[in-house]
Amino acid sequence: MEQILTLATNNLLSPIILSFALGVAAALARSDLSVPEAAAKALSIYLLFAIGFKGGVSVSSHGLDAKLGLSLIAGIILSAALPLIAFALLKVMTGLSRLDAAAVAAHYGSISIVTFVAATSVLESSGITSEGYMVAVAAAMEAPAILSALWLISRGGDGRRMDSDLWREILLNGSIVLLVGSFLIGWVTGEEGLTEISSFIVAPFKGVLCLFLLDMGLVAGRGLRRGGGVLRPGVLAFGVLMPLIGSAFGLAAGLMLGLSMGGVALMMVLSASASYIAVPAAMRVALPEADPSIYLTLSLGVTFPFNLTLGIPLYVAVASALTGA
């Protein structure tokens, strides 16, 4: 318990979290502070490239773990199954329509890569290592949740075609391609490749993450200011409860797979986190009648800050307690 509190306090007072808080505060106070769209995208490209590359290098150093395949499968199953639980929970806890509930559920099966990045950076600060291929697991978990959600809707008699364009868009989504691509590049080039570009992708990483989280805070704060009203108490509670449930499933999967302590923590983080890039875009195409202000505000304005501030230290503490590391 004490460890959790220390971790949580350290985490809350890290430049990364404070930058996010600054962004939220500035947006709520209606400051005109804003990061240009092109700059925000550039920061996200940097982060995806760096995290993918480092994951690949780590796999190349530690050899191909036999668990990679199993972890990928576990990730896919989690991503597909969690929306069903989320949907059931939403039906019980909230008055959301089937459509809105399914759309929200899809977000919680899928993952948030920034939450993942923030978690790896917390692990690093604490000197905890993890399986490099967890980035690949992250990529694998992006899409299956979308299918589950569409299946939930079609079960309700409301036929939705997943046209092949949508398929391609989801699977070849820019962030998946960049993450997997740079993972492969890191894998192929290994430590040698890392040495060549580490002063670009390793040294300034945390600082870049600060600016990116400043931007995320601005966007989240703006969302809360505009869309906060649509979130009834039940929906809000879901936004905090669901990550805890998700993390429990992630924990179980991580332990069953026999991952390292860091790996278990990351599996929890992935399961606990909610998408705000791939899934919202897919929902706009496939379920345009679902209300974006619900799923975007919930994912970015509630669950993301919760995971960032309290969730990550909690998951790390639990993983550390249960892996006995």
Added chain:
Amino acid sequence: MEQILTLATNNLLSPIILSFALGVAAALARSDLSVPEAAAKALSIYLLFAIGFKGGVSVSSHGLDAKLGLSLIAGIILSAALPLIAFALLKVMTGLSRLDAAAVAAHYGSISIVTFVAATSVLESSGITSEGYMVAVAAAMEAPAILSALWLISRGGDGRRMDSDLWREILLNGSIVLLVGSFLIGWVTGEEGLTEISSFIVAPFKGVLCLFLLDMGLVAGRGLRRGGGVLRPGVLAFGVLMPLIGSAFGLAAGLMLGLSMGGVALMMVLSASASYIAVPAAMRVALPEADPSIYLTLSLGVTFPFNLTLGIPLYVAVASALTGA
């Protein structure tokens, strides 16, 4: 004197100044070289974040100086008073209308954060330290000058309402919020926080400043090419004289406050510099009839380059002579 010359020459031949000169030259020669708006804004966000953060860390390391409060008050008084002097001077030296004169005056009470950043980088190169809270003083000096200018106008019988929106816009201006916010983050996280992100905010700082000044040079040069014609000799002379006058007041304030040599120099720089972000924007809203090509060209095309090239070394030399350091 010799010291001034050496400092000035070193300064003039630094990559930072030469980058600015390159930008001016390219714009005057009508090259199509340009930095995208989003990239320029991203650079400015980086610089504000880094300078604020480092200021905060310095305060956290050296403890809270009792002079912080006094320095803030001094800054606010300077910002509010300098426009009155500037206005009187403009009435004597130039044929500008009351409106244009008040608008110009507001710029000279307020501050230019890049001039401040460039000065801190000159101080660092010379191994001179300064009070970390000078960033907070810089932030405090942004707005009061605007009020003075509007008061000058309203005295002339021309009633201007400062609507509450404008108030909020000025005080929660993106650059003030970012500067103060990152100052607080640096203060809270201290040296430990700095260690985590110093390879992002310390190591590449000067290089980023070069690219930013290249962009400033392009914008200033473009302004001179287009708006240079509106600047009559009297106005031009004001653009060089006023910073000297401002710096004298800054010097007096710095000495009275008992600031360190670096702190006195920075107080001079702040008082000498003229705003080109917060004040022009406020003028466009509150005094739309004032001619922007006068105040923008004067501030960015005349006073900024003057301070950058000759002013800063002069102020540092004077501060060093008078603080006996």
Added chain:
Amino acid sequence: MEQILTLATNNLLSPIILSFALGVAAALARSDLSVPEAAAKALSIYLLFAIGFKGGVSVSSHGLDAKLGLSLIAGIILSAALPLIAFALLKVMTGLSRLDAAAVAAHYGSISIVTFVAATSVLESSGITSEGYMVAVAAAMEAPAILSALWLISRGGDGRRMDSDLWREILLNGSIVLLVGSFLIGWVTGEEGLTEISSFIVAPFKGVLCLFLLDMGLVAGRGLRRGGGVLRPGVLAFGVLMPLIGSAFGLAAGLMLGLSMGGVALMMVLSASASYIAVPAAMRVALPEADPSIYLTLSLGVTFPFNLTLGIPLYVAVASALTGA
């Protein structure tokens, strides 16, 4: 031969080339991965500034080589002469119209600065030094080819005026101005200047180059997907043959000038590379009837990848064999 193969393999498996390949693959697979225009331009500004600056510093360290002037003249002659050869070859090998052939020819006389940058980075990895003023030679080679192409057209009776605007645009092209400007800045500030900003322009250089090549890959891949069809086999073959011919002329020039091994290699690279910034823009203005999808696809989609992957190691190997270094 073995050395070429090793170099080529090392080169092909470097993060730089793999990033380019990732971009091409993503574009061909119609992923929505894209780098914002502003970010791509910012990356190119960084690369030009850094490469120019480092070239200037190197000149300042090694003293002004008497060969600088001769190398510039050689570069200008190569740039002016290669289009004539290219044009003749195109008439023989392809069915392109005079206009299209002249437009394509202009590209091959001029140079691609990214190819140059990539080559310097390969040389550096292999510990091979080169004359710092090669950046100036690169800048000098940008424009003459355009004149040759326009002369080819006017010979055909089709009068084209080079209006003075176009002249200025070509010679004061943003990338030439930035390259030459930062070269001069580096020259003036020397090693001392470099020390101040090396953690910005040296340390992260290769990493930035990776992201830039990712973007180039995306653009090239998109071009191939859309415009690949217009390239008949003859035109395609030209895109691979012409760089080899160009490099042979570059080799001859480099040997006659008595350049170092690295200098010879870079002269080959410049001669072999094809413009995709300055020349396409000039062609759009001066020869609007020429088909951009031919010259852009050929230069960026065929010759650039060829040089990047196979050309550079080949040129380095040949230079090393023939300078006996």
Added chain:
Amino acid sequence: MKTHKAKRVEITIEAIMQSRLTEALTKAGVTGFSVLPVRGGSGRSGAWVRAGEIGRASGMVQVICIIRPERLDALLEAAFAVVDRHIGVVSIVDCEVLRAERF
């Protein structure tokens, strides 16, 4: 297809005045608008480009409103109160729209 008469109002205004304009429009009952970036331009107050600028004092945006004809006057009055002392251009075009219930 069935279309309905409407007005397309295009207001080119200083970027810094955008929020004041859109608030005034909203108060005047305008239910929708879109804001387009402008890269540069020229007018009686001189020429400008946004490239490289970080300040908010220069540059314009275009606010586009499509509205029912009967609401035009309210909109113009609201817009005029904001742009009155400012630079910028207001133009109105007759148009047809699909899905009239949206306006």
Added chain:
Amino acid sequence: MKTHKAKRVEITIEAIMQSRLTEALTKAGVTGFSVLPVRGGSGRSGAWVRAGEIGRASGMVQVICIIRPERLDALLEAAFAVVDRHIGVVSIVDCEVLRAERF
């Protein structure tokens, strides 16, 4: 100068739907269009701005087609099929063009 009658169709649509719309237009025989960025806006589904966003779920673009009057109906039908269930606005204006052979 000699001008020719045409229609200017402006479709404000979710960015994520852009490729679907332009593909539908192309299939319907539209030979040219331009896509303009939109910075922000407001409508029945709320207000939005693009600044700082990295996702593709929010934000609109404007697709502008200039076409011969006789092709208008085909275009509108194609556009409507795409925008039907989606937010956004379609407006049509009478215009004149130079170089009619281009449309």
Added chain:
Amino acid sequence: MKTHKAKRVEITIEAIMQSRLTEALTKAGVTGFSVLPVRGGSGRSGAWVRAGEIGRASGMVQVICIIRPERLDALLEAAFAVVDRHIGVVSIVDCEVLRAERF
């Protein structure tokens, strides 16, 4: 409110030709124009997008001029001289403006 008849001319032209066009317009007595970015498009010469491009050879911009009807012909002639050999589209719409003294 009192409005005045005017013409809204929209010229979609290659970005690289922008300065030539605006200079020609200025010479022809056009006192104001705005330049809008275009993200992408498609036409007889193929499809394009600006994303990721650093060169200036590809991409279009939109130059919008609002002018008094009697000046239209001078404007069109000036514009035509520039766009003649180039790709791009010129369209003209009847509009009403506030503050006619500005045109």
